[in-house]
Amino acid sequence: KAGVTQTPRYLIKTRGQQVTLSCSPISGHRSVSWYQQTPGQGLQFLFEYFSETQRNKGNFPGRFSGRQFSNSRSEMNVSTLELGDSALYLCASSLVTENTGELFFGEGSRLTVL
Amino acid sequence: DQQVKQNSPSLSVQEGRISILNCDYTNSMFDYFLWYKKYPAEGPTFLISISSIKDKNEDGRFTVFLNKSAKHLSLHIVPSQPGDSAVYFCAAGGSQGNLIFGKGTKLSVKP
Numbered sequence: 001k002a003g004v005t006q007t008p009r010y011l012i013k014t015r016g017q018q019v020t021l022s023c024s025p026i027s028g029h030r031s032v033s034w035y036q037q038t039p040g041q042g043l044q045f046l047f048e049y050f051s052e053t054q055r056n057k058g059n060f061p062g063r064f065s066g067r068q069f070s071n072s073r074s075e076m077n078v079s080t081l082e083l084g085d086s087a088l089y090l091c092a093s094s095l096v097t098e099n100t101g102e103l104f105f106g107e108g109s110r111l112t113v114l
Numbered sequence: 115d116q117q118v119k120q121n122s123p124s125l126s127v128q129e130g131r132i133s134i135l136n137c138d139y140t141n142s143m144f145d146y147f148l149w150y151k152k153y154p155a156e157g158p159t160f161l162i163s164i165s166s167i168k169d170k171n172e173d174g175r176f177t178v179f180l181n182k183s184a185k186h187l188s189l190h191i192v193p194s195q196p197g198d199s200a201v202y203f204c205a206a207g208g209s210q211g212n213l214i215f216g217k218g219t220k221l222s223v224k225p
Contacts, residue, residue, distance in 0.1 A: 004157070033212060033213075035215070040123075040217060041217060042120075042203065042215045042216055042217035042218050043158070043203060043205075043215035044215075045212045045213070045214065045215075048211060048212050055211060056210065056211045056212045058212070090157055090158070092157075101146050101148055101163070101205070101207035101213050102148065102160050102163065103160070103213060104160070105150075105157030105158045105159070106157050107155070107156055107157045108157055
């Protein structure tokens with residue numbers, strides 16, 4: 001069974017640009033969550049989608065947005081990039097949200113903003 | 115406001131000894147707690163979890179203890195192995211739906 005797939009794995013952008021990251025969840029998983037990991041800050045929750053609907057949103061500015069498609073694949077977009085957006089962006093999928101909470105993570109997309 | 119705290123950024127242990135990683139939380143409404151392990155250039159992988167109605171859960175060399183009155187949980191690894199060297203994240207979840215993670219503790223197990 002294929003795991004969570006994130007593309008691209010690495011990318012470099014400049015300030016002011018925008019970026020779109022993609023996530024394909026494990027087959028059958030309908031919930032997709034996005035997290036940002038920066039040094040010293042752990043994993044900070046961005047948002048969670050279930051059946052194409054955003055169910056939860058973290059404390060990030062409106063420049064960060066996402067969506068989920070009917071096949072459960074998800075994308076997140078960051079507009080007007082800032083230097084501080086440099087981070088590892090992790091996508092995770094799960095069967096449902098109201099269970100033991102186990103998430104299956106992808107390897108992440110490492111974004112560098114210059 | 116940090117709801118899940120891992121106050122030790124790093125921990126160094128000798129191979130064969132016990133590793134104890136600690137985690138504190140502030141929200142008494144959390145229903146479950148999990149530990150994840152993360153190697154460099156990889157995503158976090160689930161290690162072990164515990165429900166708020168239990169005080170201990172064991173899986174091989176890994177045991178998680180929960181002290182609800184102290185809002186504290188710990189992960190014990192016995193015996194520690196060099197392959198256990200990684201960053202360990204504590205996470206908590208509940209009715210809010212999403213997992214809240216701590217900042218992580220980097221464990222180094224020395225041969």
